Amino acid sequence: MSRLxxxxxxxxxxxxxxxxxxxxxxxDGAALGAIHVPAxxxxxxxxxxxxxxxYIEQATGARLEVAVGAPNAxxxxxxxxxxxxxxxxxxxxxxxEQALSIEGVANRTAGNHVIVAGGGPRGVVYAAYDLLExxxxxxxxxxxxxxxxxxxxxxxFEDLAVARDPSFIRRHSMGAASDxxxxxxxxxxxxxxLVKARQNFWLxxxxxxxxxxxxxxxxxxxxxxxxxxxxxxIIPASEYFADHxxxxxxxxxxxxxxxxxxxxxPEVLQRLTDYALAGAARMAADPDVMFIDMTQNDxxxxxxxxxxxxxxxxxxxxxxxxxxxxxNQIAERVKQxxxxxxxxxxxxxxxxxLPSWITPADNVMIEQTNYCxxxxxxxxxxxxxxxxxxxxxxxxxxPVTALHGIYEYFGFxxxxxxLPVTLYRLPEEVPYYKQLGVHGFYSETEQRWSSNHLLYxxxxxxxxxxxxxxxxxFDEFVRLFYxxxxxxxxxxxxxxxxxxxxxxYWSGDVNDLPGIFPAPLRAQCRADLDEAKxxxxxxxxxxxxxxxxxxGWRYTELHLEAMEAHEAFNRTxxxxxxxxxxxxxxxxVDYFDELEGTHAFAESDLPRFRRRAESQAxxxxxxxxxxxxxxxxxxxxxxxxxxxxxxxxxDAMYAGKWGLCLRPGQxxxxxxxxxxxxxxxxxxxxxxxxxxxxxGVSNAIEWSLDGETWxxxxxxxxxxxxxxxxxxxxxxxxxxxWLRARYxxxxxxxxxxxxxxxxxxxxx
Ligand SMILES: [Zn+2]
Numbered sequence: 001m002s003r004l005x006x007x008x009x010x011x012x013x014x015x016x017x018x019x020x021x022x023x024x025x026x027x028d029g030a031a032l033g034a035i036h037v038p039a040x041x042x043x044x045x046x047x048x049x050x051x052x053x054x055y056i057e058q059a060t061g062a063r064l065e066v067a068v069g070a071p072n073a074x075x076x077x078x079x080x081x082x083x084x085x086x087x088x089x090x091x092x093x094x095x096x097e098q099a100l101s102i103e104g105v106a107n108r109t110a111g112n113h114v115i116v117a118g119g120g121p122r123g124v125v126y127a128a129y130d131l132l133e134x135x136x137x138x139x140x141x142x143x144x145x146x147x148x149x150x151x152x153x154x155x156x157f158e159d160l161a162v163a164r165d166p167s168f169i170r171r172h173s174m175g176a177a178s179d180x181x182x183x184x185x186x187x188x189x190x191x192x193x194l195v196k197a198r199q200n201f202w203l204x205x206x207x208x209x210x211x212x213x214x215x216x217x218x219x220x221x222x223x224x225x226x227x228x229x230x231x232x233x234i235i236p237a238s239e240y241f242a243d244h245x246x247x248x249x250x251x252x253x254x255x256x257x258x259x260x261x262x263x264x265x266p267e268v269l270q271r272l273t274d275y276a277l278a279g280a281a282r283m284a285a286d287p288d289v290m291f292i293d294m295t296q297n298d299x300x301x302x303x304x305x306x307x308x309x310x311x312x313x314x315x316x317x318x319x320x321x322x323x324x325x326x327x328n329q330i331a332e333r334v335k336q337x338x339x340x341x342x343x344x345x346x347x348x349x350x351x352x353x354l355p356s357w358i359t360p361a362d363n364v365m366i367e368q369t370n371y372c373x374x375x376x377x378x379x380x381x382x383x384x385x386x387x388x389x390x391x392x393x394x395x396x397x398x399p400v401t402a403l404h405g406i407y408e409y410f411g412f413x414x415x416x417x418x419l420p421v422t423l424y425r426l427p428e429e430v431p432y433y434k435q436l437g438v439h440g441f442y443s444e445t446e447q448r449w450s451s452n453h454l455l456y457x458x459x460x461x462x463x464x465x466x467x468x469x470x471x472x473x474f475d476e477f478v479r480l481f482y483x484x485x486x487x488x489x490x491x492x493x494x495x496x497x498x499x500x501x502x503x504x505y506w507s508g509d510v511n512d513l514p515g516i517f518p519a520p521l522r523a524q525c526r527a528d529l530d531e532a533k534x535x536x537x538x539x540x541x542x543x544x545x546x547x548x549x550x551x552g553w554r555y556t557e558l559h560l561e562a563m564e565a566h567e568a569f570n571r572t573x574x575x576x577x578x579x580x581x582x583x584x585x586x587x588x589v590d591y592f593d594e595l596e597g598t599h600a601f602a603e604s605d606l607p608r609f610r611r612r613a614e615s616q617a618x619x620x621x622x623x624x625x626x627x628x629x630x631x632x633x634x635x636x637x638x639x640x641x642x643x644x645x646x647x648x649x650x651d652a653m654y655a656g657k658w659g660l661c662l663r664p665g666q667x668x669x670x671x672x673x674x675x676x677x678x679x680x681x682x683x684x685x686x687x688x689x690x691x692x693x694x695x696g697v698s699n700a701i702e703w704s705l706d707g708e709t710w711x712x713x714x715x716x717x718x719x720x721x722x723x724x725x726x727x728x729x730x731x732x733x734x735x736x737x738w739l740r741a742r743y744x745x746x747x748x749x750x751x752x753x754x755x756x757x758x759x760x761x762x763x764x
Pocket of ligand 1: 250265
């Protein structure tokens with residue numbers, strides 16, 4: 001036989017085999033088969049069947065009937081069931097399927113049937129979405145415009161053989177999924193999206209009768225007992241501090257209601273144990289409860305009583321030792337009664353470091369927080385600055401931690417703009433977490449759909465499947481979502497990615513924004529977005545998606561233009577630069593009207609950012625040297641100069657990131673002239689400066705009634721907000737007064753002198 005002929009026969013045989021394995025349910029838009037669920041289906045089996053029906057109709061135009069019981073062997077059918085109920089639809093689970101966890105999914109062709117099975121209730125729902133994604137459906141953000149719907153004349157499945165469990169057990173992507181339920185229908189869309197993105201922790205059912213069972217049908221959610229930073233809720237100071245100050249931390253020789261707990265006190269340990277035991281009882285009755293939250297309070301305030309220090313100081317580099325000393329004892333007692341219960345605690349802030357002499361019990365879950373280490377490059381990138389510190393810490397904890405969680409911060413409480421680094425961070429970080437044996441994730445993520453949708457989609461995919469090919473996922477995203485506009489949109493997203501990473505360090509401070517979104521980048525993104533809109537003009541769906549992206553991008557432009565106009569004034573103060581800055585901030589404030597009701601960002605979050613913008617817009621109209629009658633107050637954070645250049649005279653100091661700074665060997669002063677409008681006078685005046693002082697720097701806080709002769713209030717001491725100066729007696733009846741902070745540095749490096757200022761008083 002010629003080689004050509006044998007190759008041809010081989011090809012024909014493959015084709016024949018493939019045909020034999022194919023199941024065709026729709027041909028030329030006509031239904032050939034049905035969807036079968038078990039008789040007396042579970043809610044989730046029924047729901048999964050109906051979802052398949054609904055979406056297949058959207059893709060093909062054919063509505064497959066949802067039938068109960070086993071289909072005829074030769075009738076084309078999709079059968080939907082939990083793995084342990086496959087017999088009810090006439091199928092037998094494979095060994096691999098029987099081994100699936102409750103969230104595992106199985107999609108397989110068997111004879112003339114397509115099996116859609118899940119290891120448990122949620123797995124069945126996930127299996128249906130897996131099958132729909134196999135057909136080309138995508139859900140890139142909540143609601144109709146976020147959905148990509150394939151257009152299929154035929155519905156044929158060939159050689160489908162999927163059986164997989166999630167890469168990580170706990171997957172929580174959003175703290176404010178409900179958006180405060182400001183718009184319940186939208187909130188329901190968000191929860192629906194979260195389920196489709198395989199998120200499974202701390203989801204909430206939308207309120208209202210019409211949403212009864214909404215979450216349950218989708219397989220429910222894992223949950224926990226207690227909220228984060230839980231010690232304050234278990235032993236509230238408001239309730240107990242008065243009678244039991246000894247339960248609370250001793251700091252600087254005094255018991256204080258804020259801070260952590262006095263863990264060496266046996267009564268404290270008993271109360272924490274009682275709480276854990278009550279939680280363990282609830283956990284035993286409810287398989288959805290994953291753990292009992294026993295987390296430390298936020299901030300510092302670790303107890304310095306002799307008994308605590310004897311434990312805590314055994315490793316002075318971390319407070320995790322006293323935390324584990326306490327939690328392990330509680331865990332031991334809980335385990336005697338409830339062997340399956342899990343306690344949950346943070347390795348965070350003061351307790352971030354692994355102690356040298358104690359490790360967590362195996363029923364204690366440790367959650368490490370990727371907090372402010374770096375929002376730019378991945379922590380595995382050698383150029384990522386503090387990322388290396390975070391990596392050291394997770395590497396240290398992983399081998400001694402049986403249950404290891406990661407607390408993430410993806411987009412973003414400090415700003416509404418994009419947190420752009422997706423393509424560089426995720427493919428490095430998530431597989432690394434998998435390799436470390438991480439159990440799951442919690443993300444403190446606000447709703448920033450217009451700016452952060454790609455990030456949300458991407459990390460949710462990675463948590464479900466850590467082997468997701470991120471560049472391919474991105475390629476598919478721009479192609480499926482933007483169709484005719486894919487090329488400019490590819491450039492748009494890549495420009496943001498490159499600007500945010502991969503070798504960047506940024507802490508998440510709002511002053512990072514001008515560096516992440518510089519003017520040339522914004523010009524390029526604007527051109528790309530406008531080109532995309534032109535290319536998509538004939539496609540209403542893509543146009544609607546671009547309009548949604550535009551909402552967030554326009555916000556970014558206006559915010560950055562306002563920030564830069566302020567910087568321009570600081571560099572060159574003049575009436576003209578001041579007016580330009582005032583106008584830019586006004587345009588930015590006005591834009592919040594456009595955002596309302598769009599869900600570009602969390603509705604419940606907009607007022608906070610609007611107030612921030614308005615208060616900055618207002619400072620251009622305010623004049624400390626022309627105060628009208630009444631009380632006045634002036635506060636300024638001097639981060640990157642704040643408004644010091646607007647309301648004070650900055651002499652030689654410069655706007656450094658954390659405040660007003662001095663160059664090496666430089667002297668400088670910040671002076672405020674505080675004056676009443678003509679015909680009025682000052683009645684009172686109080687103020688403080690807050691800053692620092694180090695060896696090699698001298699300073700003075702001074703005041704003057706004529707701007708020429710100065711009197712010192714304090715010299716050579718770090719000015720602090722705790723020391724408020726009251727000049728009321730000296731200024732009463734006077735029209736004006738000058739206040740000054742003066743510094744002289746002999747250091748050979750830049751040094752930041754002043755962080756904040758506060759003035760208040762009254763004009764009569
Ligand atoms: Zn103590």
